[in-house]
Amino acid sequence: MGTMSEKLETFGLKKVLNYLDGNPQENVPKAVAWLRKLDKDNIYPNAYDMFDRIMKDPENNWNKLITDLYTNIDRDVRRTMFENFIVNSAVVGIQRKNKLEQKYDCNLPWAILMDPTSACNLHCTGCWAADYGNKLNLTFEQLDSIVTQGKGLGTFMYIFSGGEPLVRKDDVIRLCEKHGDCEFLAFTNATLIDEKFADDMLRVKNFIPAISIEGFEEDTDFRRGKGTYQKVISAMKILREEKLPFGASLCYTRKNAENIGSEEYFDFLIEQGCKFAWFFTYMPVGVDAVPELMATAEQRKFMYEQIRKFRNTKPLFTMDFWNDGEYVNGCIAGGRNYLHINANGDIEPCAFIHYADSNIKDKTLLEAYQSPLFMAYRRNQPFNHNMLRPCPLLDNPGRLSQIVKKSGAHSTDLTHPEDVDNLSEKCVEAAKEWAEVSKEIWDGSEGRPASEIKQKKEADLKAKIREKVGKAE
Secondary structure, eight states: OOOHHHHHHHHHHHHHHGGGGSOHHHHHHHHHHHHHHHOTTOOOHHHHHHHHHHTTOTTSHHHHHHHHHHHHSOHHHHHHHHIIIIIIIIIIIHHHHHHHHHHHTSOOOSEEEEOSBSOOSOOOTTOGGGGTOTTOBOOHHHHHHHHHHHHHTTOOEEEEOSSOGGGGHHHHHHHHHHTTTSEEEEEEOSTTOOHHHHHHHHHHOOEEEEEEOOSSHHHHHHHHOTTHHHHHHHHHHHHHHTTOOOEEEEEEOTTTHHHHTSHHHHHHHHHHTOSEEEEEEOOOOSTTOOGGGSOOHHHHHHHHHHHHHHHTTSSOEEEETTTTGGGTTSOOTTTTSEEEEOTTOBEESBTTBOEESOBTTTSOHHHHHTSHHHHHHHHHOSSOSSTTOOOTTTTSTTHHHHHHHHHTOEEOOSSSOOOHHHHHHTTHHHHHHHHHHHHHHHHOOTTOOHHHHHHHHHHHHHHHHHHHHHHHO
């Protein structure tokens, strides 16, 4: 698969990665220089400049993180991770995706989130997956088809969720084996990670866990059940000793935001061996959701400030999927950067938006991306000129209802279908409070570089135009 030019480019990029086998202080700058030359479309100019800066400063926290990848990650696993992420996904995949998006005039995702199963061995407070039980499963052939189709459209990053994806650990590993040119990640409670599974990870080299942990022991066990925290710590120890990369998946709520955003907790994650941390805010999805767990506007601001502060001081890669909207021009769902396929095969815009008008059993991925639901996302993104209000559900109530109704999408919750207006209503008060708080952050330009202020103004203007068009439709 791939054109001749892609194959030649891949060959050249793999040669560049040979630089990364040795001393990172000396060889990372050489590799970056070659990548800059090979990036004919100039997709990542800011990234190249950033790496040039940080590798000149041994005390820089990002420099320390890169050094840590060489010190504490298995060499072959690290090489595979770099090849799949840098070569296949970030360069060849992005170029293929961009060309095909122009050809088909639809969103094509950089990553696909998919659920091998709805089954889970835990019953976490406020989690919709707990209602499904072991009712829904994608076959290995269906999972394989998703990856095969996705690669043809430029997608080389695949993320498992659920349910608990490691209930299907044999099929997960089998998929990693078959598609060695892709990088696989899983949101997992980690309670099923043992020495044997760590050996399988070392063998396939392209699987990375993002371990769900709600804070320290009290908060984790409150949401996930007594004894879960200690099992997570045990799993992290196994992975750390085997020199396998892993990170944390953190859901901040009204109950735990101050703990998760504390310096003590960031240091704890680093001490445990986490290389990255993905932050989510609690969403009241599902009829049995607990809206009282939603973080307050002040807590969300606290997380915004803490994550940015620690990005400059801690050797930990972090992403906040709501508060980082300014870096990715708002909402990334609906196939713009990612989408979700549940264990029934429904192709949803987002893991938190349980509505669909397509299913992998009836449509190809490309047909789904061109469906009314996904095209409505494409036409309406970004949903707000304030990029700190990216979500059509949590931050802009009414926008999701408009899209769902106009596209004819249906609820994908098989046990308790949820009316989209009822779902949106649960977010109205939180959206109103965050609108006021986020406006002060977004409108302020203090401390921002001139280039960033100019970029922000341009994004504001484009988003306002899209917002008016979306409301008019």
